[in-house]
Amino acid sequence: MSDKTEVNLTGVKQSKGVWLVKVPKYLSHQWDKATEKGEVGTLTIGKKQGKTEVHFSLNEELTALGALGEKDASLQVPRDHPFTMNTVGGQTMAVFSHSEAGEISLEGMVVHRAECRPVVNDNYMKLKKLQIQETTKPQRLSQQLEKAITTVFKPVANHDFNVEYEKKKKSDGKMVRAERQVVLDMLFSAFEKHQYYNIKDLVDITKQPVTYLKEIMREIGTYNSKGAHKSTWELKPEYRHYQSAEEEEEMQTA
Amino acid sequence: MTSLGGSSSSTTEYTVRVPKNTSKKYNIMAFNSGDRVNCSTWTQARMERDMSARRIYGEEETQEGAAGSEFGKKQREEARRKKFGIVTREFKVEDQPWILKVNGKAGKRFKGQKKGGVTENASYYIFTQCPDGAFEAFPVNGWYNFTPLAKHRTLTAEEAEEEWGRRNKVVNHFSIMLQRRFREQERGEDEDDEGEKSGKKKKKKGGRGGDLRIHDLEDDLEMSSDDSDSSMGEDGESKTKAKKDTGKGKGKKKKKKSNEHEALEDSDDGDYEGLEVDYMSDESSSDEEPEKGKSTKGGEEHPKGIDEASESEEESEEEKQNEEEAKEEEEEEEGKKTPVQVEKKKKKDSSGESESSDDSDIEGETASALFMKKRTPPKRGGGRGSAGSSRTGSRPGTPSIDSASTSNTLRAAASKLEQAKSLFPTGKRQTQGPSTDSPAAKRLKMEPSSQSPVPSGKTTPQPPSGKSTPSSSDVQLTEEAVRRYLIRKPMTTKDLLKKFQTKRTGLSSEQTVNVLAQILKRLNPERKNVNDKMHFYLTE
Numbered sequence: 001m002s003d004k005t006e007v008n009l010t011g012v013k014q015s016k017g018v019w020l021v022k023v024p025k026y027l028s029h030q031w032d033k034a035t036e037k038g039e040v041g042t043l044t045i046g047k048k049q050g051k052t053e054v055h056f057s058l059n060e061e062l063t064a065l066g067a068l069g070e071k072d073a074s075l076q077v078p079r080d081h082p083f084t085m086n087t088v089g090g091q092t093m094a095v096f097s098h099s100e101a102g103e104i105s106l107e108g109m110v111v112h113r114a115e116c117r118p119v120v121n122d123n124y125m126k127l128k129k130l131q132i133q134e135t136t137k138p139q140r141l142s143q144q145l146e147k148a149i150t151t152v153f154k155p156v157a158n159h160d161f162n163v164e165y166e167k168k169k170k171s172d173g174k175m176v177r178a179e180r181q182v183v184l185d186m187l188f189s190a191f192e193k194h195q196y197y198n199i200k201d202l203v204d205i206t207k208q209p210v211t212y213l214k215e216i217m218r219e220i221g222t223y224n225s226k227g228a229h230k231s232t233w234e235l236k237p238e239y240r241h242y243q244s245a246e247e248e249e250e251m252q253t254a
Numbered sequence: 255m256t257s258l259g260g261s262s263s264s265t266t267e268y269t270v271r272v273p274k275n276t277s278k279k280y281n282i283m284a285f286n287s288g289d290r291v292n293c294s295t296w297t298q299a300r301m302e303r304d305m306s307a308r309r310i311y312g313e314e315e316t317q318e319g320a321a322g323s324e325f326g327k328k329q330r331e332e333a334r335r336k337k338f339g340i341v342t343r344e345f346k347v348e349d350q351p352w353i354l355k356v357n358g359k360a361g362k363r364f365k366g367q368k369k370g371g372v373t374e375n376a377s378y379y380i381f382t383q384c385p386d387g388a389f390e391a392f393p394v395n396g397w398y399n400f401t402p403l404a405k406h407r408t409l410t411a412e413e414a415e416e417e418w419g420r421r422n423k424v425v426n427h428f429s430i431m432l433q434r435r436f437r438e439q440e441r442g443e444d445e446d447d448e449g450e451k452s453g454k455k456k457k458k459k460g461g462r463g464g465d466l467r468i469h470d471l472e473d474d475l476e477m478s479s480d481d482s483d484s485s486m487g488e489d490g491e492s493k494t495k496a497k498k499d500t501g502k503g504k505g506k507k508k509k510k511k512s513n514e515h516e517a518l519e520d521s522d523d524g525d526y527e528g529l530e531v532d533y534m535s536d537e538s539s540s541d542e543e544p545e546k547g548k549s550t551k552g553g554e555e556h557p558k559g560i561d562e563a564s565e566s567e568e569e570s571e572e573e574k575q576n577e578e579e580a581k582e583e584e585e586e587e588e589g590k591k592t593p594v595q596v597e598k599k600k601k602k603d604s605s606g607e608s609e610s611s612d613d614s615d616i617e618g619e620t621a622s623a624l625f626m627k628k629r630t631p632p633k634r635g636g637g638r639g640s641a642g643s644s645r646t647g648s649r650p651g652t653p654s655i656d657s658a659s660t661s662n663t664l665r666a667a668a669s670k671l672e673q674a675k676s677l678f679p680t681g682k683r684q685t686q687g688p689s690t691d692s693p694a695a696k697r698l699k700m701e702p703s704s705q706s707p708v709p710s711g712k713t714t715p716q717p718p719s720g721k722s723t724p725s726s727s728d729v730q731l732t733e734e735a736v737r738r739y740l741i742r743k744p745m746t747t748k749d750l751l752k753k754f755q756t757k758r759t760g761l762s763s764e765q766t767v768n769v770l771a772q773i774l775k776r777l778n779p780e781r782k783n784v785n786d787k788m789h790f791y792l793t794e
Contacts (some may be wrong), residue, residue: 004300004355012293019381020282021391028377031272038271043381043389046265056270075637090287096301097278104301107280108382109293147301194325201325 007096008105016108018095021083022115026127030062030077054083056116065127075127078118086113091117175209183216188239195240196224196232270381270386279395280380283354283366289402297354304351304365352398363405366398407431731759731766733773735793740779744789747774 023031031040040062046057051223058079093110118124186206190197202217203210205236217223234240285291285728335342352366372378409417411578417430424430432704729752739745750770756763779790 004302007299007301007354009296009299012296015294015381020394021379021381023377023379025376028379031391034272036274036275039269040272040274040391041266041270043270044265045268092281092285092287092289092291093291094285094293095280096283097280099278105278106283106293106299107380110282114381180737190325197325222413 005098005102008103011105011107012094012109014108014200017111018092018108018116019112020095020110021113024116024118026065026077026131027058027116027118029080033062034059052085052112054085056081064111075130076123077127078124080119081116082119083114083116086115088113129245175203176209177208177212178206180216183213184220185221187216189199189234191221191235191239195233198232202233267385270391271384271388272379272391272393276392278392280392281395281398282378283398284369284399285364286399286401298358298361299354299356301352301354303347304353307350308345348396352400354400363403364400365403367399369397369399372397383781407434409434421527586611731761731769731773732774736770736773737777740777740790744782744784744791746787746789750774750790 014020039059041056041058044053044057046053058077058081060079063079065077066090088110095107095110096104097107099102138176183206187202190202190205197205197212199214199217202213206213208216217233220235220239224234226230328547332614349368351368352364355366355367358364372394373396378397379391380387380394381391384390409575413434417424736750736752739750745753751766754761754766754770756766759766774790777792779792782789782791
């Protein structure tokens with residue numbers, strides 16, 4: 001079982017009460033733009049005729065919608081946000097935090113739930129309209145072109161890629177048959193890594209012509225035409241030695 | 255913090271801070287109201303991520319490198335998946351549920367599953383009040399709904415469906431879980447058992463190796479198991495070569511032959527595994543054997559046994575084994591064959607080469623007298639004769655071996671004694687047969703005079719005069735003698751006959767048979783079927 005982190009229960013023990021507040025997205029965006037100190041606004045809690053009223057007021061400098069410092073007068077985030085307070089209503093909610101180091105601690109119990117609502121005015125409506133427009137924009141766009149594109153697809157005598165390939169082939173030359181023993185060494189070391197190989201892969205590894213390679217493989221290995229590892233070559237059982245770490249060189253024939 | 259005095263309102267202002275340097279991530283732990291969870295009662299709590307889903311997502315690799323892996327398999331698998339558009343979701347640790355254990359082992363357990371869609375459209379913040387009166391707001395990273403985990407056992411989906419079907423019949427619901435527990439126990443035991451059984455079987459086989467086999471039943475039991483085959487087969491081989499008890503070889507050979515020799519076809523009449531002929535040679539011998547095997551049934555085995563007894567031990571052993579196999583393969587119907595074979599093998603006559611047809615006839619007739627069965631004596635005799643000759647022919651080298659190995663058997667002991675007796679008319683026994691089996695030894699002790707070999711007799715010239723005088727014979731065919739034998743050990747008629755050899759008792763074969771029959775009628779012994787052979791015994 002993985003190590004269990006002991007939960008720090010101090011928060012609960014002290015019966016720290018916290019508020020769970022639902023905040024609109026744009027507001028949280030603005031809060032992200034706050035300064036180092038982190039002050040974003042003021043919370044006013046008052047008692048009016050017996051009722052508790054909570055009001056949040058956003059700081060001046062954070063009302064600008066654009067980047068910080070920019071004073072876009074046209075659109076501003078509303079400043080006044082009354083909180084709607086709700087009780088927890090029987091549901092037990094606790095707050096726990098976990099850090100990068102993997103420490104978990106219980107911060108406290110939720111005693112109140114609140115929703116941060118902006119005061120609805122024209123400004124807000126405009127803001128909302130903008131938001132909606134942005135979200136309703138389709139992700140993909142079809143655009144009509146006036147002129148046909150002539151730069152990309154041109155008929156070509158021989159594609160670049162193809163030309164390169166042929167040049168490479170020519171320069172490398174045909175695969176030369178190496179010494180049988182050398183090839184066997186290569187094969188055995190390859191089969192140490194994996195049990196099943198495709199003939200193409202073997203050709204790639206050993207750089208031997210196919211017929212020669214097949215000849216050698218027929219001597220030391222078998223071809224699986226069916227089964228899980230279809231159309232692959234594997235070593236014959238007497239050459240295999242997968243359990244122990246013994247080298248297959250012992251099994252090589254001269 | 256400013257406080258404004260108001261008419262009927264008092265407000266206090268607090269600064270709200272949103273700390274930037276939060277290394278801690280805040281989450282909500284939500285419980286169901288019905289569970290009545292009170293966090294303040296928790297004394298100790300442990301929490302960790304539930305990683306059980308990793309296996310499912312992991313797509314476990316069969317084996318990295320070496321055995322079982324293919325070159326470039328991963329790439330190929332990925333390419334395949336892409337081609338088919340299979341998108342596998344990544345395993346994100348962040349999204350895994352939590353397991354919360356409260357108050358140690360005996361306490362409650364909760365599973366907290368992440369609630370999706372919390373942070374998409376609105377952000378949650380936790381407002382806590384700081385000592386300085388300001389509020390700090392922390393963004394909520396995730397919301398986990400914690401549900402209590404059942405500690406009691408539950409039924410799986412399949413089991414639940416079954417029980418649902420029986421809901422009208424079941425009255426006692428407690429029994430449902432009890433039964434489940436029993437089933438689980440059994441399963442656990444079964445797995446253990448299987449492991450043990452295979453081990454046991456192997457041990458058994460090994461153990462049988464050198465023991466005198468008396469019961470073929472064990473063979474039959476073992477023969478049903480598959481893993482016995484291979485080991486049995488091997489044993490069978492060594493058996494023919496070495497001298498071991500036949501019963502084992504019999505069963506094993508049969509299996510081996512049927513399973514391992516591809517040359518063997520399914521048991522036909524003609525096949526007779528024969529096949530396992532070490533001494534090479536004659537097909538004829540193997541052919542004959544099956545014939546013989548066929549012809550002998552039940553009591554007829556007596557004569558056959560004698561015939562074979564006359565052969566060299568190994569020969570007979572080999573043949574018998576072959577025969578047995580032949581018989582077995584031929585027919586399940588005649589299960590008696592095998593017991594016959596076993597019996598024959600037991601009664602090996604090492605020395606005998608030639609059979610005396612007299613004796614064989616006696617045996618046959620005796621058997622018929624006692625068992626009232628039909629026989630085909632001539633056929634048998636003929637078969638035997640030819641078989642005997644063919645056998646001898648086929649194994650020229652065996653006699654020498656035989657004489658060497660005869661000492662192990664009863665016959666060998668008997669023949670040696672007889673030899674000794676001939677040399678020492680006083681009846682002293684010089685050679686007790688070096689390594690006689692214990693039963694043989696017992697028998698020797700039991701009998702007053704030297705052991706009499708099977709009537710088939712040896713080629714050693716023995717003046718009849720020196721031996722058989724009715725009055726001075728060591729063995730008298732009396733009721734008392736028969737009773738003694740039967741009390742001591744269950745015996746078949748054949749056995750009894752061997753005890754009362756014609757040469758010893760001075761009676762002719764016919765007489766012996768008649769007298770013995772009479773005695774047995776008088777004694778009225780109890781019958782017991784061992785190895786499909788009727789044994790008589792008395793208990794007093």
